[in-house]
Amino acid sequence: MNLLGAFHRGHRRRGLAAITGPVLRPADAGYTAEIAGFNPAVARRPGIVVGARSEDDVVAAVVGAGADGLPVGIKGAGHGFCADPAAPVLLSTRRLDAVVVDPRARTARVGAGATWGQVLAAAAPHGLTALVPSSTRVGVAGYTLGGGVGLLARRYGFAADHLQRLRLVTADGRAHEIDGDRAPELFWALRGAGRNGFGVVTELEFALFPLVRLYGGGIVWPAAAAADVLHAWREWAPTLPDELGTSVALLRVPRDAGWPAPLHDQTVVHLRFAGADVEATTGDALLSPMRALGTPLLDEVGELSPTATDAVHREPTAPAPVHDGGAALRDLPTTAVDALLAAADVDVASPLTLVELRALGGALSRAAAVPAAVAGRSAAYALHVRGRAAVPAPADRPGAVPGATTGVADAVAAVVDAVGPWSLGGPLPTFAGAGEPVELWSPRDQARLHLLRQAVDPGGMFAAPSPA
Template sequence: MGALSRGSVLRLLSAVPFLTVLGATPARADAARRPGRGPDAGAILAGVRGPVLRPGDDGWSEEVGGFNLAHTPVPDLVVGAASADDVALAVRWARATGHRVSTQATGHGLRGDLAGTVLVSTRRLDRVVVDPRARTARIGAGVRWRQVVEAAAPHGLAPLSGSSSAVGAVGYTLGGGVGLLSRRYGFAADRVRSLEVVTADGHRRPVDVLHHPDLFWALRGARDGLAVVTAMTIDLVPVSSVQGGGIFFDGSAAAPVLHAWRTWAASLPDHVGTSLAFLRLPPDPALPEPLRGRFVVHVRFVSTGTAAEAEALLRPVRAAAPALLDSVGDLPWTAVDAVHGDPTQAMPAVESGTGVRDLDRAAAEALLARVDATSGCVLAMVELRRLGGAMARPARVPDAATGRGAAFSVMGLGVPAGPGAELVGPQLAALRAAVGPWSVPGPLNLAGAGDHTGLWTPGDRARLAAIRRRHDPCGTLA
C-alpha cells in the first residue's frame, strides 16, 4: 500500500477537474417589476467608498471574476463594498434604477451570468474576530473559511467549515453548510448566533432570535432572496486536530468498495464523518503516478476520536480492495483540506444533487450503472456523503436548513468544456433519475442549480414565500 503525504494530497486534487460549489444565489423567476431610474441615483453612488465599476472599466474583470468559470458574469454595475454602508447604498441604487441585486464573495457558487443586476462584491468585508472565552467568531461577508480556521486554531477551536477552506464562509453557511464535523455538531447554519444584514429597502439591520426572528429562521438555510448578509457571528467548537485523510482504490473495485462503504458508513458513530467519490482523473504529471489518467474511488474519513479507534473503524473499508494510496492519520484542523483535496484553481463546473433516504444494495447498483468503468460516464466526480447524526436532529434554535431527513447525499459534477461537454447535463439528470426511487430533500448547498422549492415542506415553502414578500416585495434581491 502506498503512502500519500498531506502535501501530495493537496497537489493531487488541485489538478482534478471538480469542486464542491457552495453558496449560490440564483435569480427568482417571480420577481416583480421595479421602478425606473430615480433622480437621486447618481447621488446614492457618490457615497460609496469602494470601487464602482461598469463594463470596460479598469479592474472590472478582477472584480466580477470568481472560482466557477462555467459562467461569465456580465452585471450592469459592480460595487466593491468596503463597508456594510456601501452594501446599503448599492441596494438603494438598485431599487432606484430598477435593477436586481446579486452578491459574490469568492464566486464558488456562481450559476448564471448576472445580466441586469448590480453585483455587490463583498470580498473586502474580510475581518474575523475570535472570542475564545465565548467560543465565537464574528465573520465578515467576504471571509473565506481559511481565515477563520487560522484565527481559531491558536485557541484550540474550529469552525464548522467544509471540505475546502477557500470557500466563502457566509454563503456556505446560509445554504446550510455540510461540514466535515457536521455529523457531530450539526449544520453550520445551526451554529449561527446572529447576522448583520441589509434588507431590500437598503437599511442595515441586526437579525437574531430577538430582532427579525422570521429572517433569522429563513436566512439560516434558505439563503436566497431574503437579505444581504454583511457579517455573522458563529459558534466555534473545541477541535484542534482529527484523524483524517483519504484512501484511493482503483475504479475496477468500484462495486466492492461502494458496497463495503455504504454498510460501514451507516453504522458509524456521530463523531465520524465520511464521503465516497468516484473520480475520473486527468493524465496530469502533477498527479502521483498511480493515479494519473485513472478512474478511482476515493473514500474520505474524519474522526474526532482516537487514532486506535480510527484504525479499528477503517478495517472493513481497507479490506474491500487493495488501496492505491492511503493518507489517513493525525491531522491538525489547519490542514484538514487534505481530506478531500478540493482544487484551488478556478475552473468551470456544473453540478446537481439530491438526498437519499437510504443507500441499500438496489440504490447502490442503480448508481454504479451510471458511474462505473463500463457506463460511459464523463462526469469528473460523483460523490456520496454520509449525513445523519446531528444533522438529522432539529437545531436548538430552529432554522430553514434542508436535508435533515436524508441519510446520504448524492451529487454529480461535470466540466462543461472539452470532450464530452455535451453529455454533462444529460448525465447529471440521469444520475438523479437513477436514485429517484430513494430520493428525499437534501442539503441546499449540494443541490446544484435549478428550482429548489421542493427541498422544503409545503408549510415551510409558504412560510419562506411570506417572509420574502414581507421583506422584499419588489423582488430586488436575487
C-alpha cells in the same frame, strides 16, 4: 438605461461618491477580475460591479440600484453566487473579510467575504475549529446561509444551526441586526434559506468548537474496485459513531489539490474519513473493515493538523467550468448502489468528474436548538454529481450553463435519475449549485418563506435563485 444614473438617485441620495470601493463597468480595468467566479461556465456580464469595502458601501449600492428597480446579484469570495448572476448590478462582498475570534465565548464574527480558511487560521491558535466544508476556499456566507454540511456535521449538525447573529441589508437600503430575539421569523429563514430573496448579509456570528486533534484523510482504490468499495461502504458507514464523518466518490483525479502525479486524470474510488478528537488507534480500528478490501493506490488517513481539513477531500483548487446536481436520499439499499454504478460513468471519455455519496445522520438529523429553515434533516445520504462543462461565449445569455455543448447536463441528470426511487426530491444546496432545495421543504415552510421574502423584498431585487 444608464446604469450609473441609478447610483445618483434614491431616497437617501447616496451616489457613487459615497461608495469607497471600486465601481466598475465592462470597459474598466479590473472589471473582468472582479466578476470572475470559481465556475466560469456560468456566464455573467453585469453593467456595473460594486466592490464593497464596508456595510455603508452595500447600503449605497442597494439604494442606488433600487432607485431604478434594478436587480442585484451578490458575489462573495467563495465558489458560488448568492443571487442572480444575470442581474445588471453585481455587488461583490469579498473585501468584507474581517474575522474576529472570541475564545472565551467560543464564537467568530466574520465578514460576508471571508473564506473558511481564514476562519480556521484565526480559530486554531485558541484550540478551536469551525464547521468547515470540504474545501476551505468556500465562502463562509453562502455556505452557511444555505445550511452547510461540513466535515464535522454528523457530530455538530448543520453550520446554519449554530449561527447566532447576522447583519442584513434589505432592499429598502436599511441595515438590520438579526438574531432570535430581535427578528425571530427572519432569523429562522436566513438560517437555511438565506442565500436568496432577503437581502445582503454583511456579517455573521457563529459558534466555534474545541478541537485537540483531527483524524482523517482519504483512501484511493482503482476504478475496478468501485462495486466492492461502494457496497462495503454502504454497510459500513451506518455503523460509525457520530464523531466520524465519511463519503465515497467515483472521481477523475484533478491535476491540483496536491494529488500525486501518477494519479492525475485517472478514474479512482476515493473514500473520505474525518473525525474530531478521535485517537489514531480508535480511528484505525473503525477504518479497518474498509482497509481490508485490498491494497489501495493511496492511503493518507491519519492524524492531521486542525487546519489541514482540505487533505480529506482534496477538492480542486483552480476554477473550472462545471455543471452539477444531486439528490438527498432517504436510504441506500443494495439496489440503489447498483443503479448508481450502472449510471455513473467517470472514465476519460465521459464528461462526469465526480459522483459522491456522503453519509448524513447523527446531529444532522436532529432539530436545531433554535428553529431554522434548514432543509434535508431526514436525509440519510447526499448524492453530488459533477461534470465538465463548456465556457459560454460572451454573447451567450448570462447565467446559462451550456451543458448541451458537452452532454454534461444529460450525464449528471442520468445519475440523479438512477437513484430517483430513493430520493427525497431534490439536492441539499451544500452539494449542488442548481438552486434552492424546494422539494425538501414542507408546503408550510415554502409558504412561510414566500411570505417573508415578499415582506422584506417586495420588488424582487434579490429573488432569483443561485445557479452556481
